[in-house]
Amino acid sequence: MGRLQTLREFSLLRWLRDGRQSRRLILLIVFIALLLDNMLLTVVVPIIPSYLYSADHDHSSVKNQTASPEHSTVTSNNFHTIYSYYDSSTMMTGNASEQTTARPESFPIPTTQAPVSSTTEPQSDCPKKDSVLLNENVKVGLLFASKATVQLITNPFIGPLTNRIGYQIPMFAGFCIMFISTIMFAFSKSYTLLFLARSFQGIGSSCSSVAGMGMLASVYTDDEERGNAMGIALGGLAMGVLVGPPFGSVMYEFVGKTAPFLILAVLALLDGALQLFVLQPSKAEPESQQGTPLFTLLRDPYILIAAGSICFANMAIAMLEPALPIWMMETMCSRKWQLGVAFVPASISYLIGTNIFGILAHKMGRWLCSLIGMLLVGVSILCVPFAKNIYGLIVPNFGVGFAIGMVDSSMMPIMGYLVDLRHVSVYGSVYAIADVAFCMGFAIGPSTGGAIARSIGFPWLMTIIGIIDILFAPLCFFLRSPPAKEEKMAILMEHNCPAKTRMYTTQDSVQHYQLEEEEESECDE
Structure with a gap:
C-alpha cells in the first residue's frame, strides 16, 4: 500500500515536472487566465448601468416620498372636501372659507372636478430620457474606463519587470489581484467602491496579459506556431467576452448582483491552484538577455502602427459597452x-475570428488581415445606430466582433515578430506596449464615449469611431514588409554562424525566419 502511494506521488511529481516544460500546458494556463480576466471585464457590462440607474432612481423616489407627506399635511390643513349623500353635492371647506361653511345646506356648491382615481398610470419598462439617464453615460463610462486607465499606467512597469524576474511571478500576482477585485465587486454597493474594484482589476489584468503573452512568445519561437498559440490564447479572451455579458445579465436578473462575482471568484481560485502547482512562481528565472528599452520600442514606427491598430479596433467595442445598454434602455425599452x-453576436464572432485568422493570417499576410479588419470594424460600427430592436443589432455586432478578432489575431503575433526582426528577442516590453494599446482603447473609449453620447447623441458617437477606424486602415500596408535594422543584422552576423543568423525570406508578403537545429548544435560546439 505504501509502495503504491509512493508510485502515485512519483507520477504526480513527474507530471508536474513535465508540465513545466510543456508548451501546451503553459498555453492552457494563459488561456484560462485571459478567460477569467475578460469574464470579469465584461460581466459588469449589463449589471453596472442598470444597477446604478436603479440605485439613483430609488434614491430619488425615496426623496419624493419623504417630501410628499409634508405637502399633503399642508394641503389637508387648508382644504377639506365634504360629499353630501343627501343631494349628491360636494363642498370644499378650509381655513379661508370657514364662514361660508356654517350653513352648507343653504349654499350647496356643486363641483365638476374629476374623481380622484386610486389607480396610477402603468409604469413603462422604458426609462425616460431625463437628466438621470443622461448622466449615467458619463458615470458608467468613467467607471468602465478606470480599469483600462490603471492598466495603462501599470503596464510600463510590468513589462521591464518581467524581463528581470521572469513571467511566472507576475502571472501569479495577477491571479491574486483579480481574486480580490472579484470579491470587491460582489459586495460593493456604492459607486465609489465599484470604481475602486474596477480600478484594482486593472493592475491584475496588466500582470496577467503582459506576462501571459510574453511567456507564449518565449516558448513558441517559430513565427507560425507563435501565431497559432496566440490565436488560441486570444480565444480565451474571446470566450470571456462571449460568456461575460449574458452570464452577468441572466444572473443579475434572476439571482442578484452578488452571485456572478462569487462564481468567478471560485473559478479564479482553481486557476491560481493550477498556476501554483505547475509554474511554481517562486522558482521563476529571469531572461538571460537584456531586452530593448521600452522607450526605444516606442520610437519604432512599425510597432506604433501595430499598436494603433489594436487601440482603435478595440476602442469601437469599448465605446459600445457603456453606451449601448443605455441607448437600448432609452430607445428599445x-x-x-x-x-x-x-x-x-460580437463575442461569438470574435471567438470565430481569432481562431480562424490565428492560422489564416500567417498565410494571407497579417498586414492584409489587419487592414481588412479595420475597414470592417468601421463599416459595422456605422450600422449599429440603424437598429430598431435587439434583433437589428445582431449583424452589426457580429461584424464588429469578427473584425476585431481579425485585427487582434494578426497584430499580437506581429508584435513579437517585429522584436525578433528589429530588436532583442525579449518580449516583456513589447507586449506591455500591446497591452497599453489595448488599454488606451478601453480607457479613451468609455470615458470620452459617454460624454460624446450625452452631448451629441449615440448615433454620432458611432459615426466618429467608425470613420477613425476606416481612415487608420491604410496604415497597415506599411507592415507588409518591415525591414530589419542594420544593428540587429550586424549583431547576428558577428557570430559567423548560419544557424545564429536568421534568414529572412518573403512569402506572400509575410517574412519569417528558419533555424536549423543541427546547424545550431554544431555552432554551439
Whole structure:
C-alpha cells in the first residue's frame, strides 16, 4: 500500500515536472487566465448601468416620498372636501372659507372636478430620457474606463519587470489581484467602491496579459506556431467576452448582483491552484538577455502602427459597452437580460475570428488581415445606430466582433515578430506596449464615449469611431514588409554562424525566419 502511494506521488511529481516544460500546458494556463480576466471585464457590462440607474432612481423616489407627506399635511390643513349623500353635492371647506361653511345646506356648491382615481398610470419598462439617464453615460463610462486607465499606467512597469524576474511571478500576482477585485465587486454597493474594484482589476489584468503573452512568445519561437498559440490564447479572451455579458445579465436578473462575482471568484481560485502547482512562481528565472528599452520600442514606427491598430479596433467595442445598454434602455425599452445578450453576436464572432485568422493570417499576410479588419470594424460600427430592436443589432455586432478578432489575431503575433526582426528577442516590453494599446482603447473609449453620447447623441458617437477606424486602415500596408535594422543584422552576423543568423525570406508578403537545429548544435560546439 505504501509502495503504491509512493508510485502515485512519483507520477504526480513527474507530471508536474513535465508540465513545466510543456508548451501546451503553459498555453492552457494563459488561456484560462485571459478567460477569467475578460469574464470579469465584461460581466459588469449589463449589471453596472442598470444597477446604478436603479440605485439613483430609488434614491430619488425615496426623496419624493419623504417630501410628499409634508405637502399633503399642508394641503389637508387648508382644504377639506365634504360629499353630501343627501343631494349628491360636494363642498370644499378650509381655513379661508370657514364662514361660508356654517350653513352648507343653504349654499350647496356643486363641483365638476374629476374623481380622484386610486389607480396610477402603468409604469413603462422604458426609462425616460431625463437628466438621470443622461448622466449615467458619463458615470458608467468613467467607471468602465478606470480599469483600462490603471492598466495603462501599470503596464510600463510590468513589462521591464518581467524581463528581470521572469513571467511566472507576475502571472501569479495577477491571479491574486483579480481574486480580490472579484470579491470587491460582489459586495460593493456604492459607486465609489465599484470604481475602486474596477480600478484594482486593472493592475491584475496588466500582470496577467503582459506576462501571459510574453511567456507564449518565449516558448513558441517559430513565427507560425507563435501565431497559432496566440490565436488560441486570444480565444480565451474571446470566450470571456462571449460568456461575460449574458452570464452577468441572466444572473443579475434572476439571482442578484452578488452571485456572478462569487462564481468567478471560485473559478479564479482553481486557476491560481493550477498556476501554483505547475509554474511554481517562486522558482521563476529571469531572461538571460537584456531586452530593448521600452522607450526605444516606442520610437519604432512599425510597432506604433501595430499598436494603433489594436487601440482603435478595440476602442469601437469599448465605446459600445457603456453606451449601448443605455441607448437600448432609452430607445428599445429593453429588459435587463437583453442588455447583455445584445453583445453575444460580437463575442461569438470574435471567438470565430481569432481562431480562424490565428492560422489564416500567417498565410494571407497579417498586414492584409489587419487592414481588412479595420475597414470592417468601421463599416459595422456605422450600422449599429440603424437598429430598431435587439434583433437589428445582431449583424452589426457580429461584424464588429469578427473584425476585431481579425485585427487582434494578426497584430499580437506581429508584435513579437517585429522584436525578433528589429530588436532583442525579449518580449516583456513589447507586449506591455500591446497591452497599453489595448488599454488606451478601453480607457479613451468609455470615458470620452459617454460624454460624446450625452452631448451629441449615440448615433454620432458611432459615426466618429467608425470613420477613425476606416481612415487608420491604410496604415497597415506599411507592415507588409518591415525591414530589419542594420544593428540587429550586424549583431547576428558577428557570430559567423548560419544557424545564429536568421534568414529572412518573403512569402506572400509575410517574412519569417528558419533555424536549423543541427546547424545550431554544431555552432554551439
